[in-house]
Amino acid sequence: MFTLARETGWPEAFVVWELPLPRALQYYHCALRSSLAWTIAPGEPAMEQLRRLESLASMMDVDEEDEA
Amino acid sequence: MKKDTRSTQLEAAFAEASTTIGNITLRPFSLGTLNLCRQLNLTLFLNGETDLNDQEKQRQLVAFAWIQAAPMPEVLKAIRTGNAADKVAEFEFSLGIDTIPMLLKEVSRVSQLASAAAVEVVPKPGSKADEDAPPNS
Numbered sequence: 155m156f157t158l159a160r161e162t163g164w165p166e167a168f169v170v171w172e173l174p175l176p177r178a179l180q181y182y183h184c185a186l187r188s189s190l191a192w193t194i195a196p197g198e199p200a201m202e203q204l205r206r207l208e209s210l211a212s213m214m215d216v217d218e219e220d221e222a
Numbered sequence: 223m224k225k226d227t228r229s230t231q232l233e234a235a236f237a238e239a240s241t242t243i244g245n246i247t248l249r250p251f252s253l254g255t256l257n258l259c260r261q262l263n264l265t266l267f268l269n270g271e272t273d274l275n276d277q278e279k280q281r282q283l284v285a286f287a288w289i290q291a292a293p294m295p296e297v298l299k300a301i302r303t304g305n306a307a308d309k310v311a312e313f314e315f316s317l318g319i320d321t322i323p324m325l326l327k328e329v330s331r332v333s334q335l336a337s338a339a340a341v342e343v344v345p346k347p348g349s350k351a352d353e354d355a356p357p358n359s
Contacts, residue, residue, distance in 0.1 A: 176235035179339035
């Protein structure tokens, strides 16, 4: 709630009582992404995404070593 | 191009508004709704606990309908004063006989929209979980 209020300036009463939860979650996701957090959908597919991200990150590490 | 189910649900969330079920009008399911569900221990809406007997299931559904349909000041006051159970019992008499199954359907619909929008934050490789946390004073 605090994150949404801070990012949007919307009043607390609107965020808490009027904003439908599915929309609040989407705005929260946007706030997370704009703060450069890595996000994934929860559940089994998320673990696959995580593995893909980790393997991508490890490939980037190799590139950095090559440049050095 | 056909859209995937998740995208469709994410977009559908922007058409959310009050919903009329039988003779009652429900406010949108919001963060405040979740908070009130916790205060009234409505586990059906918190962790999807379905292993409840029929009486408890009905109690939770009616309480949920009351939270979402009764005037907000009345709901907050009743919860604050520990009077919610009486108000829910009163409210139950105003419900039509076919309202409970329709409520279940509505809860399931909103739950799918919320699930589609839920995300988890994953740590970046090499970062520590408390790296950005402020130091203890």
